[in-house]
Amino acid sequence: MSRKTEVFIIGGxxxxxxxxxxxxxxxxxxxxxxxxxxxxxxxxxxTHRFFGSSNRDxxxxxxxxxxxxxxxxxxxxxRLTVLENTAAVGFYANKEAGILSQSAYExxxxxxxxxxxxxxxxxxxxxxxxxxxxxxAGGVQTLMNVxxxxxxxxxxxxGSGNIGLIVSYQLIQAGVEVVxxxxxxxxxxxxxxxxxxxRRLGVPIYTSHTILKALGxxxxxxxxxxxxxxxxxxxxxxxxxxxxxxICLAVGLTPLIDLFQQAQCRMVHVGELGxxxxxxxxxxxxxxxxxxxxxxASGIEEATTAMLAGxxxxxxxxxxxxxxxxxxxxxxxxxxxxxxxxxxxxxGDRIRWGRERVLKEAGSC
Amino acid sequence: xxxxxxIPTAEELKNVMPPHERLAKGPVAIIECLQDIPCDPCVSAxxxxxxxxxxxxxxxxxxxxxxxxxxGACVPKCPGLAIFIVNMQHxxxxxxxxxxxxxxxxxxxxxxxxDALDRSGKFLCRAKVIRVINPPAYDRTAVVTIEVPADRxxxxxxxxx
Numbered sequence: 001m002s003r004k005t006e007v008f009i010i011g012g013x014x015x016x017x018x019x020x021x022x023x024x025x026x027x028x029x030x031x032x033x034x035x036x037x038x039x040x041x042x043x044x045x046x047t048h049r050f051f052g053s054s055n056r057d058x059x060x061x062x063x064x065x066x067x068x069x070x071x072x073x074x075x076x077x078x079r080l081t082v083l084e085n086t087a088a089v090g091f092y093a094n095k096e097a098g099i100l101s102q103s104a105y106e107x108x109x110x111x112x113x114x115x116x117x118x119x120x121x122x123x124x125x126x127x128x129x130x131x132x133x134x135x136x137a138g139g140v141q142t143l144m145n146v147x148x149x150x151x152x153x154x155x156x157x158x159g160s161g162n163i164g165l166i167v168s169y170q171l172i173q174a175g176v177e178v179v180x181x182x183x184x185x186x187x188x189x190x191x192x193x194x195x196x197x198x199r200r201l202g203v204p205i206y207t208s209h210t211i212l213k214a215l216g217x218x219x220x221x222x223x224x225x226x227x228x229x230x231x232x233x234x235x236x237x238x239x240x241x242x243x244x245x246x247i248c249l250a251v252g253l254t255p256l257i258d259l260f261q262q263a264q265c266r267m268v269h270v271g272e273l274g275x276x277x278x279x280x281x282x283x284x285x286x287x288x289x290x291x292x293x294x295x296x297a298s299g300i301e302e303a304t305t306a307m308l309a310g311x312x313x314x315x316x317x318x319x320x321x322x323x324x325x326x327x328x329x330x331x332x333x334x335x336x337x338x339x340x341x342x343x344x345x346x347x348g349d350r351i352r353w354g355r356e357r358v359l360k361e362a363g364s365c
Numbered sequence: 366x367x368x369x370x371x372i373p374t375a376e377e378l379k380n381v382m383p384p385h386e387r388l389a390k391g392p393v394a395i396i397e398c399l400q401d402i403p404c405d406p407c408v409s410a411x412x413x414x415x416x417x418x419x420x421x422x423x424x425x426x427x428x429x430x431x432x433x434x435x436x437g438a439c440v441p442k443c444p445g446l447a448i449f450i451v452n453m454q455h456x457x458x459x460x461x462x463x464x465x466x467x468x469x470x471x472x473x474x475x476x477x478x479x480d481a482l483d484r485s486g487k488f489l490c491r492a493k494v495i496r497v498i499n500p501p502a503y504d505r506t507a508v509v510t511i512e513v514p515a516d517r518x519x520x521x522x523x524x525x526x
Contacts, residue, residue, distance in 0.1 A: 049444035049506070051404035053422050059406030059442050061504065173469055187368045192400045193445025199371030200523035202486025207369050345401040345423025 001106045005031035007317050008110035010088040013041020014303040015295025015310035016116035017069040022314030024076035026328055033099050035087035040066030043303055045141035048166055052304040091263040095290055112290055112317040119253035119296040127213030133220035137167045137250035144174050152246025156223050157181040158211055162190035164250030168198045179244045180204045182211055182225055184232055220245055253300045263288050268361050272354030273299030281362045284313040292317050299354055305342055308335040372484045383430045392435025392452040396426050410442040437464055441506040451518050461515040467507045473526045480525040481513055489521055
């Protein structure tokens, strides 16, 4: 069987849902596929209130934002088809892609595609890091906040970015004891209010420390930590043991970019954005002009900026098919202005540098 | 320091602490938000427009202590749970009250006793819960008010039920 659509969106997280709503509302026939059983991407695991602008969902819990985005998608349903449990498996020439559901493989013929595949979790090399009971932070959130299962009773968190800090707080809410949070850098990476929140609930934060090894034979029974110097080398004789039955790794994300590579989009490595990303212009269009990108796949950031970039990509994909539109331009302008303000300030430095580099390189090709 | 430990020092908190004269007048907010992150729900939460951000959303909130009525509307709206209300004019001599966001279960009951903790989670004293507000509009962030010794009001920032 084959399907025909104007805009084909891969990924039903904040970026993909926002892109789909905008493209369909502007008037494009839109197909969205998501490989999970429930739309919303990582938002469905976010039980905390979001930062950002109160004009756009700040102060609201992530799960509530996911429900809102799904409602918006539903209300655009006369032009929008959503397929859950369906993965995009590859691009063909002539604007075709393959999708695989639990029962069938189909071809999709599209005019513009928006790839919002998100990111994968990074791991960390240390002795015994393959023991059962060692999870990525996304895995812990899925177990705990989607399926209602505690990953363990006593957990060690590795990584002090916002994910490490927030998931530590969610673990405490779920009744899990967080025995400590380890960070190799001398400073806490995420927002300091999140750090203070878990610190005053008694979680020790070990900055300038690393995990040397996990202890245990058949599962995690503890961990050995030590101090590191400014070159991240272990400082001798500073090792100590912590008692835990679970270790959570929150050591960053890498954009999920296989589909762009397969579609021969030009890639660029930008450390500030999490690694290799498809080169794209301010319209979120890649060097393969039928393919747009939004969300973490374009560089690791967070959900609010993913939604805004998704709106830009949705509007620009619509225009690439139907021509210039005043309504689409207004959506793009509004989203760009909001992105500019969200990325201003010192906590947005790295993202700004990374984004500027991508735009500069895109301009030169 | 805050950025190494998650615990703000007295020096770092200096600018967000209300002056003594203001504390003497009754309830007032303390916003322990010390980093220029992109976040502004407190600004629109304030019914008397006492909270401002000078240079846009990534500025730190500036609280006008004289305008602030200590009503507490901002407390459950802060995603960082970083806003507290202190009342040094509590009716019980030598005691003050502290209101804070609380998102763990069980929510403490009014008149029950809880552990009062400092910014590092260290136990400081027992404290009586004198009010719990948890309406649907707060979306599961309860605001708990405890009665604490007045001389510990600057140290107590968390509770353990």
